[in-house]
């Protein structure tokens with residue numbers, strides 16, 4: 001089982017002519033968890049990842065895998081699996097051949113392309129020309145390329161973009177499972193809500209600079225915490241909560257409790273002998289603080 | 301362990317093999333070469349018995365006919381070599397290519413090696429087309445197709461080498477001019493108009509003729525040792541065959557090297 005190494009960004013900077021795309025990024029991405037790399041359009045996510053992967057030369061600074069630059073890795077595809085936003089394949093080539101080209105280049109076993117297609121659910125489509133693939137299938141093929149060498153580190157640029165709800169659920173489980181195996185998983189997105197249920201840690205950049213880094217929950221800075229709860233006997237539930245001193249309001253799908261945490265509400269209902277049909281902590285603060293961090297007007 | 305150079309060569313062969321372009325170009329080239337060689341064999345062979353017989357001695361006819369393999373066929377390996385590089389830029393497949401092997405010089409070396417071999421294959425097919433049709437037509441007109449002569453087979457070997465080198469020149473052009481459209485336009489314009497005109501114009505004065513023998517098409521004719529141009533210009537003593545070969549090697553190497561330091565090492569985004 002390949003294990004992950006930390007990804008280390010140190011003072012990474014890139015300027016395109018007058019445009020400062022990335023400036024002085026310093027942070028470490030730890031193995032064993034999924035890290036979200038977030039920022040609005042044009043924030044510099046893709047540029048940072050391309051520098052990490054040796055495709056774009058930094059103006060200054062470094063980005064390494066446990067101290068080794070991508071170009072200096074002994075067996076890159078077996079150490080790091082990457083898929084980048086841009087569709088980068090010859091449309092006339094079949095998916096299996098597309099993967100075979102790079103498997104051969106990296107000296108991977110002959111079985112690697114089929115194994116990778118299998119992992120992303122494209123087994124039945126391996127002989128089709130990639131030009132006829134749907135957006136979601138291309139996204140999966142990109143992921144198959146990343147998984148080709150069974151790497152300990154995954155670097156994925158906007159992997160969720162273009163996937164249907166089922167695909168999103170599937171990739172979420174896959175990435176979580178890979179992190180649980182001790183691999184390093186870094187995924188970028190311009191939408192917090194898109195990765196909110198997948199990531200443990202977030203790194204947020206805006207206009208090329210780091211604006212926040214920490215656990216996902218650290219974003220939840222709002223003081224008003226809400227719990228949404230539901231029971232067959234909704235009126236009694238509401239009465240119990242009001243008695244306990246909470247402020248409640250009725251929603252179509254349950255009762256919204258202000259300034260509460262799910263554990264306490266669950267215990268109250270249990271003590272009152274009310275079977276719950278739903279209980280969840282609302283994190284309305286996340287998206288709010290994300291927008292505040294990247295600036296209200298956000299992008300570009 | 302990284303698969304290095306051998307992996308790069310294997311990967312580049314798979315790239316060539318797994319899209320349709322190679323056989324499409326091979327089929328067009330074979331048809332075009334067969335048409336030209338067959339047409340020339342028919343004209344020269346037919347004229348041979350007539351009153352205004354050709355100025356070309358009969359013993360030179362076969363190689364002249366066979367040399368259409370290179371003199372009209374060479375544009376195909378150049379085009380194929382150039383497209384092998386420019387399509388990587390066009391379809392942004394340099395990203396996975398450089399992810400699989402970040403040693404860009406080795407990747408380019410693997411590509412050039414592969415395209416040399418593919419160019420040789422183009423050469424073999426072009427010669428099958430020109431000799432296949434040309435020899436039978438010549439024989440039909442009672443001219444000895446000279447297939448038993450060692451000279452003919454040395455010519456065949458030099459022609460295959462020329463086609464291999466043309467393909468490598470295509471690779472050089474592709475890295476030098478990564479824009480697909482621009483590369484295609486340059487290949488067609490240069491091979492079909494610019495160079496033939498230059499060679500014609502240059503033949504009027506001595507010093508320009510000296511310079512013109514270093515044009516790639518002229519060098520290729522020198523390497524092959526027979527062509528319609530040399531026959532028309534009275535078989536002037538140009539470069540030796542090996543000198544012609546070296547000139548082609550130089551074109552390929554210089555273009556590839558400059559392309560490596562400019563486009564190939566650039567940021568991929």
Ligand SMILES: Nc1ncnc2c1ncn2[C@@H]1O[C@H](COP(=O)(O)OP(=O)(O)OP(=O)(O)O)[C@@H](O)[C@H]1O
Pocket residue numbers: 016019020021039040041042043044045046047048085189190569
């Ligand atoms: N090759 C390039 N030449 C010039 N400017 C560039 C180049 N690549 C990126 N930029 C600029 O750098 C900035 C960052 O771009 P980048 O693609 O990294 O953003 P991003 O965070 O990936 O955005 P998105 O969410 O839209 O994918 C942008 O202002 C962009 O215009």
Ligand SMILES: [Mg+2]
Pocket residue numbers: 045046047085157
């Ligand atoms: Mg991007």
